[in-house]
Amino acid sequence: MSIRVGIVGVTGYGGGEASRLCATHPEFELTYVAGESSAGSKLLERYPGIGSLGDLVVQKWNPTELPKLDVLFASLPTGESKAALAAVRKETKIVDIGGDHRYVDGWTYGLADIWPEKIVGQTRIANPGCYPAATLTALAPLLANKLIEPSGIIVDAKSGVSGAGRGGGDSKFGYAEVNEDVAAYGLLKHTHMPEIASTISTIAGSGGGLVFTPHLIPMTRGILATIYCKGTATTEQCLDAARKFYADRPFVRVSEKPPHTKWTLGSNLAFVSYAADPERKLVMAMGAIDNLGKGAAGQAIQNANLICGLPATTGLAGAPLWP
Amino acid sequence: MSIRVGIVGVTGYGGGEASRLCATHPEFELTYVAGESSAGSKLLERYPGIGSLGDLVVQKWNPTELPKLDVLFASLPTGESKAALAAVRKETKIVDIGGDHRYVDGWTYGLADIWPEKIVGQTRIANPGCYPAATLTALAPLLANKLIEPSGIIVDAKSGVSGAGRGGGDSKFGYAEVNEDVAAYGLLKHTHMPEIASTISTIAGSGGGLVFTPHLIPMTRGILATIYCKGTATTEQCLDAARKFYADRPFVRVSEKPPHTKWTLGSNLAFVSYAADPERKLVMAMGAIDNLGKGAAGQAIQNANLICGLPATTGLAGAPLWP
């Protein structure tokens, strides 16, 4: 008997990617999709290639009048999730792809490759943000093994444009202005900073002084986090720690070479790598993901698998595009 | 004594390119810029690299309260030019980069490489559209020399995204949706079709049955028109005709190889080429331009040069970027 799932926010990029993954998930049956701008239209008007799911009609989102669902994926604009998702009946498990429930009581922060055991058995999962997913996947083995100092970490991250959502009409996300451009933004105050800092403290027991600098680069998908830490570990110690930490984790690959975001394109994979210079007391960590995969819908499906008692990899075996 | 020029619509891509070209034009002094969305701000807030012109404050557009200007470049949204520009005093020459005055009485259609003699001495110039500029520059030598039939011409054109303007908030022009995509649009009814058809008839004396298919491709700048005509001319006859037709035209280059839009990037150049198969009664013509250069602001400056009695090349000598 299949698991009935729904997606609210299906016309955004994150919600859309969730629908794409549901289309080939062997256990999930997508039976409900909701959205604001596209309510009343068929899903295939937004995603012509979505296949037989395309005949689903996008509903106007109303959390109190949902059909019976086993799992609801929510991908709503910031600030619109809290009240709405509180109104969903308890029998429906929720994975919130948006940011409103991260480090909120009653919700489990869903780092599915780092602490799957915390996720199994839960019913309310706050899916990690895209930047935190790339960053924390790279840092966790070092923090857990005390190979770096948990304070004073500098994260320099590069993201494709789909991370900004469908753009809301701003020409700064238009092709003409993004092509041939790179810039930093949100200096010293990006909303993902507290989420990263909290998780560092959770894993390491302490933290502080985190610096996080996101950049927008001319790509559709992908995030690379290049991270500078203090520590005297060697490159090999870091790689070994990561290999052990992720030995049973099917989606995280430890690379000796600097990872490419393209190695993850369209998949739920994460690649991590490390380079250290003990003389300079420097440890570099790198994490590469697809921001819509591991950084959003891929990890959301993985979390849903875990809370539904399925293997983490169910429906997520697709290999990344190359090239 | 310098020529005082103004630009209305300076915050759009076409108006902005006009300001960029004015910045290094030796005879034009840009003294007035107007725009809707950016009124009250300095020009450099939109164009940080514009140089000393950046201190100009963008004015709210009011055609009846203009400062004294010798030339006004207008780059207004479709439908907003006619009444507004009629209110500008006659002493101010106007080059309308927008489409409202093409083939309108009292305005000269400004194909500056094809009929500069019609432009000299005029005061109201309708600058050609970007697609027509690419198409007609390639076709004119063939039409003028009767090397092709003027009817049944098929124009398959490929344009960068800046031709759509700053996007008006549509995610379909966003980087995430344009990257890795190509599609046709405006099938059999694009607004540039009558403009092309009228000019074909003007040059050839007759016409009809024009087919024009524009495509959006993942580029910021550039238009390539690939044109299929009926005729029995040879490739060499076509190339020769074009070499003669453009012998005294500094901006049009005749290429034996299929032209690349990148050969024109950031310049006012146009490249044309031809390939014929007399057995099949086929003549192919190709025209490549920068849609913001020859397709908009470059040709507008060229037209302004002509109506001000300057050499056509004044301020337009910059070579295209490579790569």
Added chain:
Amino acid sequence: MSIRVGIVGVTGYGGGEASRLCATHPEFELTYVAGESSAGSKLLERYPGIGSLGDLVVQKWNPTELPKLDVLFASLPTGESKAALAAVRKETKIVDIGGDHRYVDGWTYGLADIWPEKIVGQTRIANPGCYPAATLTALAPLLANKLIEPSGIIVDAKSGVSGAGRGGGDSKFGYAEVNEDVAAYGLLKHTHMPEIASTISTIAGSGGGLVFTPHLIPMTRGILATIYCKGTATTEQCLDAARKFYADRPFVRVSEKPPHTKWTLGSNLAFVSYAADPERKLVMAMGAIDNLGKGAAGQAIQNANLICGLPATTGLAGAPLWP
């Protein structure tokens, strides 16, 4: 019992895409990979995200010393397939993704959406080229229903760069020169022209005077064929004919809007659409595919499914990326 498959030319883009699709194919077990430049290395050195298949060691290609294989996918450079594949034992079915066996005796031209019945039961399949796949999928319903004249067809096609293979070291395929550029190439003599012409004649019973113009545009994947035909059919007649022609074909979608290549990204889908102007005796057909999907490896897997007695869709259900 799984079907043992091998890939020669696995380090090229087409062969690599075949390996990606094999990674999640439920019936195919990839047991042999061969290549020239990468022989001796593990597959994951080329495709870090390929998963458990990554431990396969790339073999030096030797057609007379193959392991026992049920199916061999060949993606060899032009001119290198004929002698080599003749040496493969007859028990091994072959799908040649390269061009050497198209319209060659003893090989079936594998248009899997158009004539699957010709493919079932065969053992030597010549997979269609990428341009022909896009073009013929759009044209077949019109030709089969005599809605257009089979002669004088003009195909204007736009392709992403992966269609040119891994580039062979030519800077003209480098990012710096492809970005912000479009040009035609192979005017009036591209190698895919006879393949298209032969198939038109096969379907329609006659043909002639085909014009085919390929263009390289700044994309990695995707081909759009915009096709101009003579005929008096209406748009609706064309759409209807296509809907009927492809009613039982799971990979071809008939769209009322001009199709986008992005609708197919990473999938085996093809989108076709039509626009007609009976007064001008013009019928336009459009076909959009992923050149590595339907244009190469996707259709190759589909063909392999058919000759192995599997449903055509086996292992090919993945929906395209969006965005």
Added chain:
Amino acid sequence: MSIRVGIVGVTGYGGGEASRLCATHPEFELTYVAGESSAGSKLLERYPGIGSLGDLVVQKWNPTELPKLDVLFASLPTGESKAALAAVRKETKIVDIGGDHRYVDGWTYGLADIWPEKIVGQTRIANPGCYPAATLTALAPLLANKLIEPSGIIVDAKSGVSGAGRGGGDSKFGYAEVNEDVAAYGLLKHTHMPEIASTISTIAGSGGGLVFTPHLIPMTRGILATIYCKGTATTEQCLDAARKFYADRPFVRVSEKPPHTKWTLGSNLAFVSYAADPERKLVMAMGAIDNLGKGAAGQAIQNANLICGLPATTGLAGAPLWP
């Protein structure tokens, strides 16, 4: 009387950009171009848009048989400059765009915006590398004013692909592999690191512990250096210091917002900005340039202007493309 200039390495991207700038330089007359791969062909075969200079025939490079030149720009592969340029007669001033003469006796390291007074009167200039140009332009005001510690600086830089040259046939620079990808390279050992470190020490009197991480991103042109330094200065102090430091420098703009590489596209401009958090003892500096402009040929022309007694801005007034 014009200044006779030559370019060796004209078919590379840096040498080509130098030829583009010479095309509109009012005092430089380009009379000699040399290259390896293109010797014997006209310059316009490589640069169809280069204009009247296109008729120059590319010579086979022979340093002992040069025509009489006032200035030679050299853009040769690493390792090929030292012996060759030593053979050029002393009367010919040289600007070496390549890396062989940086911090070499007898050659002046040409940071034309930072120490123009060291350059005036010299005849042998080692043009800074592209990464150092972006980095040092941002750091110089802070170092000179002791607003940061000169040791332990971390430079995270993002570059377009043209910085890698014409690719040398490596598919890793091909469009298909660069599009939708970002990765770090040359970790902890890039060749530009010593050049940056030496200049930091020169300006600050001491240094050490520099970390430099370059990344390749999907752009043709542009470098952004995001730099993390120790210090207790405020953002405003940094901005003020930069405004004063660059008050008389026409090519460096101090921005309150994070700079975009696109603000410099095709120009010799550099944008710098700063963001500090005194509590964390962090000062961030950012520098954005066009790697072929300020990062190569633009600064080379600027240096040539200085050693020829011309204003620094001669021939370099072109504003960047937008968009």
